[in-house]
Amino acid sequence: MRLPLTQGLLVGRATQSPVSTNTSITLPASQPAWAEPLSPNLAGFSIEMDRWPLWSGAEVGQPNSFTNQVLQNLADRTGVPPFFRVGADSEDRAHLDLSYQVMNATFPAPTADVPIPEASVISIGRDFYALSANLLSGTPFMWGINLKLGNLTDTVAQASLVADTFQGSRKDVTKDVKLVNLEIGNEPDFYSIQGTGYSSSWTPQNYSDTWREYASAVSKVIKLDNGGTTYSAGAFATFSSGLEWNTGATLEAGIMADSDTRSKTSHFAEHQYSGAFGYGPTAQPGQLMDKGTIRGNLSTKWADVKAARSSDLSFILGETNSYANHGMPGTSNTAEAAIWATDYILQAASMGIERLHFHHGFGYRYNLFQPAAGADDGLNLTSRAHILPSYHSFLIVNEAIGTSGKASVAELGTTNSSLSAYGIWENGNLARMVLINSAPYVSVNGTLPAARNSFSVNLANWKNGSNATVKRLSVPYTNAFTGLTWANQTFETESGKPEGTVYEEPLHNGVVSIDASSVALICFK
Known part of the structure; x- marks a missing residue:
């Protein structure tokens, strides 16, 4: 889209609020009635x-x-x-x-x-x-x-x-x-x-x-x-x-x-x-x-x-x-x-x-x-x-x-202004979950903050002993142009074919940590 000169900018705010060290998400006992087909x-x-x-x-x-x-x-x-x-x-x-x-x-x-x-x-x-x-x-x-x-x-x-x-x-x-x-x-x-x-x-x-x-x-x-x-x-x-x-x-x-x-x-x-x-x-x-x-x-x-x-x-x-x-x-x-x-x-x-x-x-x-x-x-x-x-x-x-071809999605409530969560259901069962930490981790003139904020997310109602794994979007920093990986693979190749071995880490005790400016996909097996 190229805009005519009469149009203006929709300005949002930058997230600068502090990130809490821990938060909790309650997993629904069943697929929410408001879940939408995907x-x-x-x-x-x-x-x-x-x-x-x-x-x-x-x-x-x-x-x-x-x-x-x-x-x-x-x-x-x-x-x-x-x-x-x-x-x-x-x-x-x-x-x-x-x-x-x-x-x-x-x-x-x-x-x-x-x-x-x-x-x-x-x-x-x-x-x-x-x-x-x-x-x-x-x-x-x-x-x-x-x-x-x-x-x-x-x-x-x-x-x-x-x-x-x-x-x-x-x-x-x-x-x-x-x-x-x-x-x-x-x-x-x-x-x-x-x-x-x-x-x-x-x-x-x-x-x-x-x-x-x-x-x-x-x-x-x-x-x-x-x-x-x-x-x-x-x-x-x-x-x-x-x-x-x-x-x-x-x-x-x-x-x-x-x-x-x-x-x-x-x-x-x-x-x-x-x-x-x-x-x-x-x-x-x-x-x-x-x-x-x-x-x-x-x-x-x-x-x-x-x-x-x-x-x-x-x-x-x-x-x-x-x-x-x-x-x-x-x-x-x-x-x-x-x-x-x-x-x-x-x-x-x-x-x-x-x-x-x-x-x-x-x-x-x-x-x-x-x-x-x-x-x-x-x-x-x-x-x-x-x-x-x-x-x-x-x-x-x-x-x-x-x-x-039968998945549905619903947003899950969080108490953290930087954390978004979505549940994906198949046949009424929670199959996957996406966690997004949108807190900035910014390079300023080539210099990064001394520490990268991270917090732990407790999945309340998670069935202890259930088999689940986590895949991660790894980002060097918020304003990086390259160097991203998904599940340990890079797609920044000349052919477009991914390189590297897919890595899924086990989910322990229903708790997953997530860094600022990153995404995690939880797969419930």
């Missing part, structure tokens, strides 16, 4: 369309091996590949031009703050959507098509190429991946302030009427039904763009008034960031991952989840990440982002948010990984593809979800 696709990706071939591989049948390796690491933990949304800002800057084999794009000049800017114009060629076939077998996709241009003919033509790619003459090419959702337009709540043909009177009502018109036309060229490909409605930025732009107001405006379109729509999407780089003060270490700030930001989505469910729609964050405008240097590309994202994803899931798509563009500082050399993201690894610290959050979350 989708194995909970932690998904959103990809800026303009450099899509860097992620997928430049030609059909020539996949990016690094991309597929780091995705395979995640798929191994849930049994299914991560969900990909491709579109975002550049979906509304795209038009169809079949004279190109893959694509053509025009990019503005780079700046110090935006060293790798988004394209201003994109021409979609014949193989553009077919590059989807290069990703892991079984990968689910949401593809975005243009609404902002206001050219219904071109939008329908884009949808026709999508249909031909996944359902028509090229379905044998894409047979191993799935077109699950189609998105029409990105962040339409910004249209009236971004110099488009939409007037300043652009409202949820105008949007709903326009979206229904486009959806009706598109449905004539692509097969849509609730058992296969469905519409994703909304995609609102909801970033100080007006309180009226939300799920409930849009449903009241009649976006689902057409019963045929409603039957072809599975969910409503909004976007969410914790703030924006370049708009206000620089975030201080601990501010992003602050427990209260995470809950405060996500609490703004409670009403939207409820409104979607009241219309028998699920609710997703179709685009999200730490700080908009490609991430904040020194925060979005550090270990803090991994700790933040672990808490953020599980908190969202415990609220009933079905899926979160973490946004990516080539060189963006908030990426989980860079798919190719040349990415100037602050890690000094421009010579090769590489992961960033936040990649570890997806490893942890996917491992917490597991492979059963």
Whole structure:
């Protein structure tokens, strides 16, 4: 997401409160009634369309091996590949031009703050959507098509190429991946302030009427039904763009008034960031991952989840990440982002948010990984593809979800302002538990504090003698760019394959210690 100049920063507070040495968590005797189902696709990706071939591989049948390796690491933990949304800002800057084999794009000049800017114009060629076939077998996709241009003919033509790619003459090419959702337009709540043909009177009502018109036309060229490909409605930025732009107001405006379109729509999407780089003060270490700030930001989505469910729609964050405008240097590309994202994803899931798509563009500082050399993201690894610290959050979350397809999550209460805890149940039994210590442990000009705060967590009601183990996210310090390990393995390799032997320590007497700026996964055997 790139914000218009009228937008501001959502400022949180940095955690500086002292950490107590001991705390206790009461394990429920049974799965809480409010536990929410966990989708194995909970932690998904959103990809800026303009450099899509860097992620997928430049030609059909020539996949990016690094991309597929780091995705395979995640798929191994849930049994299914991560969900990909491709579109975002550049979906509304795209038009169809079949004279190109893959694509053509025009990019503005780079700046110090935006060293790798988004394209201003994109021409979609014949193989553009077919590059989807290069990703892991079984990968689910949401593809975005243009609404902002206001050219219904071109939008329908884009949808026709999508249909031909996944359902028509090229379905044998894409047979191993799935077109699950189609998105029409990105962040339409910004249209009236971004110099488009939409007037300043652009409202949820105008949007709903326009979206229904486009959806009706598109449905004539692509097969849509609730058992296969469905519409994703909304995609609102909801970033100080007006309180009226939300799920409930849009449903009241009649976006689902057409019963045929409603039957072809599975969910409503909004976007969410914790703030924006370049708009206000620089975030201080601990501010992003602050427990209260995470809950405060996500609490703004409670009403939207409820409104979607009241219309028998699920609710997703179709685009999200730490700080908009490609991430904040020194925060979005550090270990803090991994700790933040672990808490953020599980908190969202415990609220009933079905899926979160973490946004990516080539060189963006908030990426989980860079798919190719040349990415100037602050890690000094421009010579090769590489992961960033936040990649570890997806490893942890996917491992917490597991492979059963029947997991549920609920937050567990703690009395410590730096400790977050989530229980994961399978078949009514507590199977796993995630503990997150978001207290900062910060390097200042290369100097660390003399001691790292740590405290012991007593799991009350733990059955003494039960077999349980602990895996840990090890972080050198809060603002570290590299050196993280998960369960004693490093994923910071040239191939993307982990190195090192997985280590699980036994849980003794129901007590687990946890350092500041770290995460632990407890597995009850």
